[in-house]
Every structure is written in C-alpha cells, then in structure tokens.
Amino acid sequence: xxxxxxxxMSIALAVLGLAACKSASVSKTxxxxxxxxxxxxxxxxxxxxxxxxxxxxxKMIKENKDYQKYQEFVKETGIDPQKDIAxxxxxxxxxxxxxxxMNAQPAVAIxxxxxxxxxxxxxxxxxxxxxxxxxxxxxxxxxxEKEGEKPMFGAFYDDGHIFFGTEDTIKAMIDTAQKKSGNxxxxxxxxxxxxxxxxxxxxxAVLSIPAELSAEAEKNPMTAxxxxxxxxxxxxxxxxxxxxxxxxxxxxxxxxxxKLADTLNGLKxxxxxxxxxxxxxGELLSxxxxxxxxxxxxxxxxxxxxLMTKLGKTAQATVQEKMAxxxxxxxxxxxxxxxxxxxxxx
Numbered sequence: 001x002x003x004x005x006x007x008x009m010s011i012a013l014a015v016l017g018l019a020a021c022k023s024a025s026v027s028k029t030x031x032x033x034x035x036x037x038x039x040x041x042x043x044x045x046x047x048x049x050x051x052x053x054x055x056x057x058x059k060m061i062k063e064n065k066d067y068q069k070y071q072e073f074v075k076e077t078g079i080d081p082q083k084d085i086a087x088x089x090x091x092x093x094x095x096x097x098x099x100x101x102m103n104a105q106p107a108v109a110i111x112x113x114x115x116x117x118x119x120x121x122x123x124x125x126x127x128x129x130x131x132x133x134x135x136x137x138x139x140x141x142x143x144x145e146k147e148g149e150k151p152m153f154g155a156f157y158d159d160g161h162i163f164f165g166t167e168d169t170i171k172a173m174i175d176t177a178q179k180k181s182g183n184x185x186x187x188x189x190x191x192x193x194x195x196x197x198x199x200x201x202x203x204x205a206v207l208s209i210p211a212e213l214s215a216e217a218e219k220n221p222m223t224a225x226x227x228x229x230x231x232x233x234x235x236x237x238x239x240x241x242x243x244x245x246x247x248x249x250x251x252x253x254x255x256x257x258x259k260l261a262d263t264l265n266g267l268k269x270x271x272x273x274x275x276x277x278x279x280x281x282g283e284l285l286s287x288x289x290x291x292x293x294x295x296x297x298x299x300x301x302x303x304x305x306x307l308m309t310k311l312g313k314t315a316q317a318t319v320q321e322k323m324a325x326x327x328x329x330x331x332x333x334x335x336x337x338x339x340x341x342x343x344x345x346x
Contacts, residue, residue: 030185030199032089035109035161037172038182040091042104042207043190051202052082078118086111091184092207093169107169109161116156123154133167138174140167193233193250201235201244209251226260228252229297243308246300254294261292264299280310 036043051057061070061082074080091107123141124130131142131151142151153170155163163173175181184190193206208231230251237244252260272285288301 032087032109032111033185033194034183035157035163035173035177036089036091036107036184037093037169037176038184038187039172040093040107040184040187040190041210042092042205043184043194044088044090044203044205045199046088046090046203047201048081048085048087052085058082077122078115079112084113091169091173093172094210095166095168105166105169106164107173108164109173110164111161113160114156114162116159119162120156135171136174136178136180140170142167189231193231197233198235198237198246201237203237204235205233207232228256229260241305243303243305244301246298248299249297250295252295252297254292257292257294257297260297261290264290264297278314280307280314283307284311 032045033043061067064070079085088111089109091109092104093107095103095105120141123143127143129144131144133140133142133153138155138157140153140155142153144151150166153163153165153167155170155174157163157174157177161177163170165173172181176183185194189208190206193208197204197206209229226249228251229249232247232249234247235245249257249260268285268288268290272282284303284307287303287307288299291298291300
C-alpha cells in the first residue's frame with residue numbers, strides 16, 4: 001500500500017498548479033503556524049486558497065488529462081481542493097534514525113473543510129492494517145508501506161485541521177495545538193527570519209541550517225563556501241503574469257558572500273554555454289540574478305509567462321525525445337536477443 005493515502009492525496013492536490021497561478025486575494029497563513037512545534041528547524045507555508053481561486057488554475061485542472069480522477073476524488077471524499085483547502089504548513093523536525101543519525105521528519109498541518117467519517121472510511125477502504133493510536137484525546141491513524149518500516153500517521157485534530165507525519169511529529173503537533181508546548185512562532189532561530197520573509201507569497205519558507213550540515217558542506221570543495229550560511233529564506237509567487245522567486249542564504253560576511261555569489265554566477269555562465277542551442281535556456285538564465293550583501297547571498301528571478309510557456313514546450317519535447325530514444329534502445333536489445341536465439345538454433 002502506497003503512502004499516498006487520503007491526507008497525502010489532499011496535500012498533492014493542494015499543491016497542484018502553484019506554478020501556474022495568478023495573483024488573487026491573500027488569505028492569512030500565520031494561523032497554520034500555531035500548529036507547528038517550536039522545535040522545527042524549518043517551515044514551509046502554502047497559501048492554497050489564494051492559489052486555487054483563479055481562472056488559470058481552474059483551467060489547468062479542468063484541461064488536465066487526469067481531470068476525471070480529480071472529479072472522482074471530489075465525489076468519493078467530499079473534498080474539492082479548489083474550495084475546501086485553505087493552507088498547508090510543513091515543519092521539519094529532527095529525529096534520530098536507527099543508525100543514530102539526525103533526519104528531518106515532516107510535521108504537516110492542513111487547514112481545510114472536510115467530513116471525518118467520509119475520509120476515515122475511505123482510508124480504511126484503501127489501506128490495509130491501519131494502526132490506531134490514541135493520544136491526548138486524539139486518535140492517530142498509521143499506515144505502513146513496507147513490513148518493518150515505521151508507519152506514517154494522520155490525525156483528524158478538529159473540524160478544520162488534519163495533521164500528518166511520524167508518530168513523534170504528530171504527537172508534537174497535538175501538544176502544540178493543546179498549548180502544552182510552544183509553536184514555531186516562538187522559535188528563537190526561525191521567528192526573526194519569519195518577520196522579514198515575504199509571507200504574502202503563495203509559497204514561502206525559512207530554514208535554519210544545522211551545524212552538522214555546515215560541517216559536511218566544508219568537507220567538499222564544491223560546497224565549502226556554503227559553510228558560512230546559517231539560514232535560508234525563500235518564496236515563490238505569481239503576479240503580473242510572471243513567476244517571481246527569491247532564495248536568500250543568510251549569514252557569512254561580505255568577503256565570503258561575494259565569493260559565493262561569484263561562484264554561483266560562474267555556474268550560471270556555464271549553464272548558458274551548455275544550453276546554447278536552446279535560446280529559451282539562455283533567456284531564462286538572463287532573468288536570474290545573483291547578488292551578495294554583508295549578511296546574505298541572494299538568487300532571484302522574475303520570469304514572464306511567455307517564457308515559461310516556451311520552457312514548458314522545451315521540457316515536453318525533451319521528455320518525448322528521451323522516451324522515444326529509450327523505446328528505440330529497448331527495441332534494439334530485443335532484436336539482438338532474437339538474433340542470438342536464431343544463431344544458437346543454427
């Protein structure tokens with residue numbers, strides 16, 4: 001059984017089409033952060049409501065070849081992502097794995113309108129061996145993909161929120177929601193970053209870089225310059241018929257940040273040479289700007305809708321070309337096998 005159970009289907013459909021969205025009214029996303037534990041080292045917020053209530057997304061969904069599956073999902077679950085999902089908040093919380101290493105695990109909160117009985121029945125219909133685990137008045141429902149693997153859990157916290165994550169991250173979210181522990185808005189590392197982030201964007205995020213990850217970066221000459229970056233802020237948005245994004249590495253000093261920016265600009269130039277046969281690649285790279293400041297390095301771009309259409313066609317053509325090449329290669333191998341069989345018979 002795949003992990004794409006009811007709540008993960010909701011996340012996937014919620015994110016569907018963000019890259020093609022146009023500006024619309026802004027819905028608050030701070031509320032969703034009150035369910036993300038203070039221990040999170042990073043947080044992503046998607047304003048799904050804003051992304052979904054526009055003609056561009058409506059057209060993309062209805063013209064998609066899998067639109068029938070979308071309709072079936074709405075009919076079976078009673079959830080229409082265009083109407084019923086407001087926001088998604090994703091916290092990244094460090095947990096030790098079996099080898100004792102720290103891994104980032106998800107703590108996902110979905111703000112939405114739903115019917116618990118309908119979704120729970122659908123979950124039990126699609127999944128086998130659903131594990132139920134009570135915790136502080138809330139039931140966790142776990143599904144394991146493979147034997148011996150830790151289950152992923154979902155919880156219907158209240159009439160307007162569904163939680164998703166590991167057993168530990170779900171419990172941490174419940175504690176946070178019940179005010180038994182602090183939320184990420186009180187995080188010493190992330191709160192200052194959130195105050196200066198573009199929280200009006202359709203997707204925004206802040207991440208604190210763990211010391212052990214910085215130490216790993218220093219070991220590799222290609223990534224050694226990243227050691228001084230202690231945090232990341234980013235956002236993706238769509239306004240005035242263009243995709244806007246910014247990724248900012250926070251930390252370092254003026255000299256280190258300039259050196260890192262120069263390296264990134266060098267890679268950008270190499271990319272332009274590699275994509276010389278495709279003008280749209282060069283056009284894309286020309287829209288990307290890399291700059292540095294005494295306390296940060298920034299990559300930003302404003303990509304027009306027309307260019308994105310060109311890039312989409314190029315990507316589609318490339319995929320079709322690779323698929324055709326793979327099919328031809330497979331056919332040649334089959335012919336070679338048949339030739340060898342005939343030779344053995346003779």
